[in-house]
Amino acid sequence: MAETIAWVAVDWGTSNLRAWAIGESGVEIASATSDKGMGKLAREQFPDALDEVLGKLGVAERALDIVICGMAGARQGWMEAPYLEAPTDLGGLGQGAVHPAANDQRLRVSILPGVCQRQGGENVMRGEETQLLGLATVSPGYSGLVCMPGTHSKWARLDGTSIMDFATAMTGEMFDLLRTHSVLRHSLVEPLAGEDGDAGFAEGAETGLTNPADLLGQLFRVRAASLLSGKSSAWCAGYLSGLLIGTEIASRRDQIASEPVPLIGSEKLCALYAQVLNMAGAAGRLVNSTEVMLAGLKAARTSLS
Amino acid sequence: MAETIAWVAVDWGTSNLRAWAIGESGVEIASATSDKGMGKLAREQFPDALDEVLGKLGVAERALDIVICGMAGARQGWMEAPYLEAPTDLGGLGQGAVHPAANDQRLRVSILPGVCQRQGGENVMRGEETQLLGLATVSPGYSGLVCMPGTHSKWARLDGTSIMDFATAMTGEMFDLLRTHSVLRHSLVEPLAGEDGDAGFAEGAETGLTNPADLLGQLFRVRAASLLSGKSSAWCAGYLSGLLIGTEIASRRDQIASEPVPLIGSEKLCALYAQVLNMAGAAGRLVNSTEVMLAGLKAARTSLS
Numbered sequence: 061m062a063e064t065i066a067w068v069a070v071d072w073g074t075s076n077l078r079a080w081a082i083g084e085s086g087v088e089i090a091s092a093t094s095d096k097g098m099g100k101l102a103r104e105q106f107p108d109a110l111d112e113v114l115g116k117l118g119v120a121e122r123a124l125d126i127v128i129c130g131m132a133g134a135r136q137g138w139m140e141a142p143y144l145e146a147p148t149d150l151g152g153l154g155q156g157a158v159h160p161a162a163n164d165q166r167l168r169v170s171i172l173p174g175v176c177q178r179q180g181g182e183n184v185m186r187g188e189e190t191q192l193l194g195l196a197t198v199s200p201g202y203s204g205l206v207c208m209p210g211t212h213s214k215w216a217r218l219d220g221t222s223i224m225d226f227a228t229a230m231t232g233e234m235f236d237l238l239r240t241h242s243v244l245r246h247s248l249v250e251p252l253a254g255e256d257g258d259a260g261f262a263e264g265a266e267t268g269l270t271n272p273a274d275l276l277g278q279l280f281r282v283r284a285a286s287l288l289s290g291k292s293s294a295w296c297a298g299y300l301s302g303l304l305i306g307t308e309i310a311s312r313r314d315q316i317a318s319e320p321v322p323l324i325g326s327e328k329l330c331a332l333y334a335q336v337l338n339m340a341g342a343a344g345r346l347v348n349s350t351e352v353m354l355a356g357l358k359a360a361r362t363s364l365s
Numbered sequence: 366m367a368e369t370i371a372w373v374a375v376d377w378g379t380s381n382l383r384a385w386a387i388g389e390s391g392v393e394i395a396s397a398t399s400d401k402g403m404g405k406l407a408r409e410q411f412p413d414a415l416d417e418v419l420g421k422l423g424v425a426e427r428a429l430d431i432v433i434c435g436m437a438g439a440r441q442g443w444m445e446a447p448y449l450e451a452p453t454d455l456g457g458l459g460q461g462a463v464h465p466a467a468n469d470q471r472l473r474v475s476i477l478p479g480v481c482q483r484q485g486g487e488n489v490m491r492g493e494e495t496q497l498l499g500l501a502t503v504s505p506g507y508s509g510l511v512c513m514p515g516t517h518s519k520w521a522r523l524d525g526t527s528i529m530d531f532a533t534a535m536t537g538e539m540f541d542l543l544r545t546h547s548v549l550r551h552s553l554v555e556p557l558a559g560e561d562g563d564a565g566f567a568e569g570a571e572t573g574l575t576n577p578a579d580l581l582g583q584l585f586r587v588r589a590a591s592l593l594s595g596k597s598s599a600w601c602a603g604y605l606s607g608l609l610i611g612t613e614i615a616s617r618r619d620q621i622a623s624e625p626v627p628l629i630g631s632e633k634l635c636a637l638y639a640q641v642l643n644m645a646g647a648a649g650r651l652v653n654s655t656e657v658m659l660a661g662l663k664a665a666r667t668s669l670s
Contacts (some may be wrong), residue, residue, distance in 0.1 A: 135592075182589035212548070212585060228585040230547070237542045242535070243517070273577035274616045276609070280517060280533040284487035287440075304581070311579045 065089055067125035068117065069357040070110075072132035073187060074099040077109070080354060081117040088354070092116035098131035098138075106138035107163040122166045127361045129353075130187035133158065133171040143176035143184065150175075150193040151221045153356075154363030170364050172357075175223060183228055188214045191324050194356030195347060196221040199322070205315055207344070209305075209325040209333050211236075215312055229308045232329075235301060238279065247286035247296040260291070260298025265336045267299075268306020275307045305336050313340055320345035324352060370394055372430035373422065374662040375415075377437035377476075378492060379404040382414070385659060386422040393659070397421035403436035403443075411443035412468045427471040432666045434658075435492035438463065438476040448481035448489065455480075455498040456526045458661075459668030475669050477662075480528060488533055493519045496629050499661030500652060501526040504627070510620055512649070514610075514630040514638050516541075520617055534613045537634075540606060543584065552591035552601040565596070565603030570641045572604075573611020580612045610641050618645055625650035629657060 063083035070079045075097040081090040094116070096109040110126065133141030139160040144152060156173035174186030188208050195206060201220060208214040211233045216226035239248045267278050282300050285291040291299075320343040323330040327346065334344035368388035375384045380402040386395040399421070401414040415431065438446030444465040449457060461478035479491030493513050500511060506525060513519040516538045521531035544553045572583050587605050590596040596604075625648040628635040632651065639649035 176589075176593055178593060181583075182586055182593045184589050184592055227582045228589070229581040230584045231581050233547055234581065237546055241542055241546050242538055272579075273612070275580055276534040276536050276539065276613050277532045277616060278486075279535045281487055284481075284489050284533070287489055288481055288483060288487045307578070308581050311582060 063087060063089060065117070065119055065121065065124065067127060067361060068114065068119065069354055070113070070126060070128040070130075070132075071187060071190075071353055071357075072128050072130040072137075073097050074131045077113065077130075077132075079113045079117060081119060082354075082358070086358065090117045098134060098136070101138075103138060106132065106160070110167075110169070111163055122164045124167055125361060125364070126162070126167055126169045127157075127172070127357045127364070128170065129172045129190035129357060129360070133174060134186060137171075139171060141171045141173040143174050144189075146175050146177045146226060147222060147224045148175065149222045150189055150196065151359075151363065153189065153193055153360040155365045157360070157364055170361075172360050175226070177225060180225060181227070183226055185214055185226065185228070188216070188324075189223065190356035190360060191349065191352045192216055192218055192223060192356070193221060193359050194352035194354065195322060195324065197355045197359045198347075198352055202322070204317055204319055204321070205312070206322045206324065207312075207333060209323065209329045213308060215315075217315070227312075229311075231304045231308045235304055238300060239297070244279065244282045244296070244300065247282050247291075247293060248300065249293050254294050256292045257294040257298035260295035260300075261302035261332070262298075262339075264299035264302025264304075265306035265339055266302075268303045268308075269310045269313075269336070269340055272307040272310035275303070278303055301332065302336070305332060306339075309333070309336050309340055313342070316340075316342045318342075322347045324349045368392060368394060370422070370424055370426065370429065372432060372666060373419065373424065374659055375418070375431060375433040375435075375437075376492060376495075376658055376662075377433050377435040377442075378402050379436045382418065382435075382437075384418045384422060386424060387659075387663070391663065395422045403439060403441070406443075408443060411437065411465070415474070416468055427469045429472055430666060430669070431467070431472055431474045432462075432477070432662045432669070433475065434477045434495035434662060434665070438478060439491060442476075444476060446476045446478040448479050449494070451480050451482045451531060452527060452529045453480065454527045455494055455501065456664075456668065458494065458498055458665040460670045462665070462670055475666075477665050480531070482530060485530055486532070488531055490519055490521075490531065490533070493521070493629075494528065495661035495665060496654065496657045497521055497523055497528055497661070498526060498664050499657030499659065500627060500629065502660045502664050503652075503657055507627070509622055509624055509626070510617070511627045511629065512617075512638060514628065514634045518613060520620075522620070532617075534616075536609045536613045540609055543605060544602070549584065549587045549601070549605065552587050552596075552598060553605065554598045559599055561597045562599040562603035565600035565605075566607035566637070567603075567644075569604035569607025569609075570611035570644055571607075573608045573613075574615045574618075574641070574645055577612040577615035580608070583608055606637065607641070610637060611644075614638070614641050614645055618647075621645075621647045623647075627652045629654045
């Protein structure tokens with residue numbers, strides 16, 4: 061007979077949500093996704109969206125813990141879970157949770173807080189702090205920089221379960237903006253792919269690593285190289301991606317130690333970051349992002365308020 | 366009796382065109398604008414668009430020189446005017462002109478070439494080279510950097526009528542992209558204005574000047590500052606504008622000499638650049654952009670092929 065569901069882990073982002081049904085032994089029994097991200101829901105629509113995903117997971121018993129991280133806890137989300145302020149021990153994530161009412165009163169819903177920073181540049185995260193707690197659980201005692209590539213890449217300094225400080229680079233969003241809406245779009249009709257894409261990526265990354273202060277100037281080269289030198293669309297897409305990632309990594313270069321930087325994010329994107337870290341004389345280490353997400357939600361559950 | 370029209374000067378850009386009817390003494394008799402920019406026209410629509418603007422200028426006599434600079438000479442424009450390649454003497458702009466046929470065969474249409482650069486980073490300009498020739502005419506013997514703020518800011522090194530090299534910074538387009546399409550748009554609903562806008566501009570410019578390599582990281586502060594510190598929309602718009610301009614100027618800082626940098630562009634934008642140049646310990650000098658445009662078209666006309 062299959063193990064019964066003990067609790068449900070949820071990563072509720074702006075665009076999507078992912079949920080996992082977990083047994084008491086910690087084993088993952090089922091998983092489900094939904095496009096009902098925070099950005100698409102009014103406050104009163106969250107309980108129904110949760111019920112829908114519980115249905116997909118096959119949850120029958122309703123006296124369950126639902127542990128949620130991410131944008132569901134934003135001011136415009138289901139219920140605001142006030143930020144913890146860095147530096148802070150992420151072991152305290154559970155104590156900071158808030159508890160909105162579900163349709164079924166037997167469900168105990170907990171939304172974990174995000175982390176903010178006021179000293180040394182205002183900054184905010186919601187969701188990544190749970191993965192960082194998970195990383196600290198999976199790699200106990202790790203102390204150093206962690207890179208989380210994505211739409212808004214996060215760079216956090218971790219010391220065990222404590223987050224010391226962090227930064228956000230709008231690298232992924234910038235790539236999408238430039239590809240979709242800027243004058244460069246004419247040179248970027250195809251996706252980054254093939255040999256030409258690789259060559260463009262390497263040249264862009266080298267340019268970004270060498271001259272990160274001139275991003276605004278180097279971007280236009282995408283257009284000029286396609287007009288003057290007949291560079292292919294794949295080359296241009298590769299160059300743009302490499303230039304942005306190279307610039308991002310160069311700006312953190314002096315914080316990167318000899319130990320490989322844990323990379324948490326999509327596997328494909330993390331491989332590109334690892335490549336550029338190597339070009340910068342450093343190294344990256346790919347971490348399974350789902351594994352650390354679940355480890356973080358599990359760790360937070362043990363300390364729920 | 367009014368002076369008769371001797372020739373027509375046209376600045377034909379991507380979005381708009383501006384035209385001036387000029388008398389033989391060089392006096393400006395009439396001016397007109399149209400939204401029939403190159404980006405909206407198929408090749409065969411250019412002659413009618415020209416006739417329309419000649420009508421607005423009150424041109425009756427058709428045995429006239431029409432001297433055009435800008436995107437009408439691009440590959441996707443009326444007729445391609447192949448680039449001159451920097452370094453080059455802009456005194457040769459007229460010799461590089463091409464001559465498409467107008468509806469009225471008595472009109473002699475000349476489209477001036479743009480300038481490209483292949484060494485030291487591919488780059489292109491169309492229209493700005495004519496203003497640079499005009500500046501060299503209005504300020505004879507000037508040698509040094511020229512800044513042309515705009516959607517795609519140009520920074521050119523001029524030596525008399527020769528352009529030595531140039532760069533393009535996508536500063537203006539980046540501001541529009543981020544304000545219109547990025548996550549920062551939530552914090553930027555109002556335009557940059559008032560005391561708050563000024564304070565944000567100064568703080569952004571200082572940040573960009575100090576740390577130009579971290580643009581991708583500092584951008585997100587717009588969002589975080591509005592979420593955490595309740596910064597107003599005007600402050601955020603000012604910060605974003607200052608951050609981008611500060612970053613742009615910092616990346617050119619080591620090329621800026623003690624002599625004020627000529628600034629060619631919209632008066633409002635040039636004033637902001639002058640302010641940031643001052644913050645960087647340098648200086649700017651506002652140049653009338655219409656005056657140098659007309660001076661450049663006039664100088665090019667004297668050497669038409």
